[in-house]
Amino acid sequence: MSGVSVKDVARHAGVSVGTVSNVMNHPSKVAPATVTKVQQSINDLGFVRNDAARQLRDGHSKTVGLVVLDVRNPFFTDVARGAETRAAQEGLSVILGNSDEDPARERAYLELFEQQRSHGVLISPIGDITARLGALRARGIPAVLVDRASPDRTFSSVTVDDVAGGRMAVEHLISEGRTRLVFVGGPLSIRQVADRLEGAELAARAHPEVSLELVTLDSLSVIAGRKAGAEIAARAELPDAIFAANDLVAMGVLQALMLQGSNVRVPEDIALIGYDDIDFAAAAVVPLSSIRQPAGMIGHTALEILLEEVANPDASPRHVEFQPELVVRRSTSASAVDAV
Structure with missing residues (x-):
């Protein structure tokens, strides 16, 4: 039933408008039997509360x-x-x-x-x-x-x-013996991405033998990661590690590296780490290392x-x-x- 008002509910239940209001807003102030009777009338009439006026007040x-x-x-x-x-x-x-x-x-x-x-x-x-x-x-x-x-x-x-997280990711890759690193992420206008890159650069600069290349994306998506991963896999000289700005990008990179016909192995040829530690990270074909956020x-x-x-x-x-x-x-x- 459309156009049902609080007055209609009160008339149907045989109570005052004030009692209906209390049932909706302060039911503890109303006897349980009355609450039940008013709620039954609300159900019978199909009354739908409109909070707009109350919100204005x-x-x-x-x-x-x-x-x-x-x-x-x-x-x-x-x-x-x-x-x-x-x-x-x-x-x-x-x-x-x-x-x-x-x-x-x-x-x-x-x-x-x-x-x-x-x-x-x-x-x-x-x-x-x-x-x-x-x-x-x-x-x-x-x-x-x-x-x-x-x-x-x-x-x-x-x-x-995120600066600490970026540093943590690259320090882990370096501890695994990786020296030719690529950071995949973007756009850098997103502060979190810029901070993760900053941390990665800080860690890389502390090791003269380590290089860190930047591959900038226009979005932090699986599709963007897959495209970047395909381009990296096609190189004559591969990096030995990739740090992806988030796990979605990392999942896309992993998909590209493991496509049929690709000879790239993870982690034997390229180690890969993401960021966020989403649920899918642990369930990937090659379970994904990541930087966890709470x-x-x-x-x-x-x-x-x-x-x-x-x-x-x-x-x-x-x-x-x-x-x-x-x-x-x-x-x-x-x-x-x-x-x-």
Whole structure:
């Protein structure tokens, strides 16, 4: 039945409009038998609650906006799950937006969350969006950066030390006797990629015998990794190790290196390490070494900080930085006991 109002429900149940309101908003204040009667009327009439007016009165909706770089990446799925778990404890819902590494789409999602008067915004940004987030804050919508720190640290953030992670990956490859290294990733406008490259370069420069080549991609996808891997496999002189900026890129590289007709063996000819340690890494044909990030904890912590800022808008920004972890599997060490 369409157009059913709270008054209709009250009339059907034989109670006041105020009682129906209490059943929907404060059921503990109503006798259980009355709650049951009102809920039955709601079901019988097909009443659907419209929260728009209440949200206008409260000033905010019960949703939190989350904007990620690439929803296809399981890392961001795990971040979203962590945030959603914490949000649910507060009666909030997380609305996921995929910028797909496109600044225009990122702007559109931020405008949407502003229009919806979201409780707050979590975002893994493409570039510097300090000014845009400042405008949101002025409207009473706090924002927390996810997997990226703000350049001037004016916004709270939850990150992983990607410079340390990049260094860790290359130091592992060097410890396996690899000296001709390639970093595959991009675009470098994504801060996380730039930081991982910086760490890789720091590690390589500490060893004069080690070279590090950069192969820049236009996206952090399996397809982009497969294309780069095919080009590398076709070279007359191969590198002996590849560090991929994330596991999706690494999976694409691995697929290209292992195509029928390719004589490249992993790890015997080329060692391969990724970043994020998504679930698929351990299940690859050659289990993939990776740099692990605590994705679920990142999302959970970001939502926790957002709640703190909602409760105290004048609080100083918080910056939480997790440390990455090296996970060694057969793609870099033939003798490795594969981690899960």
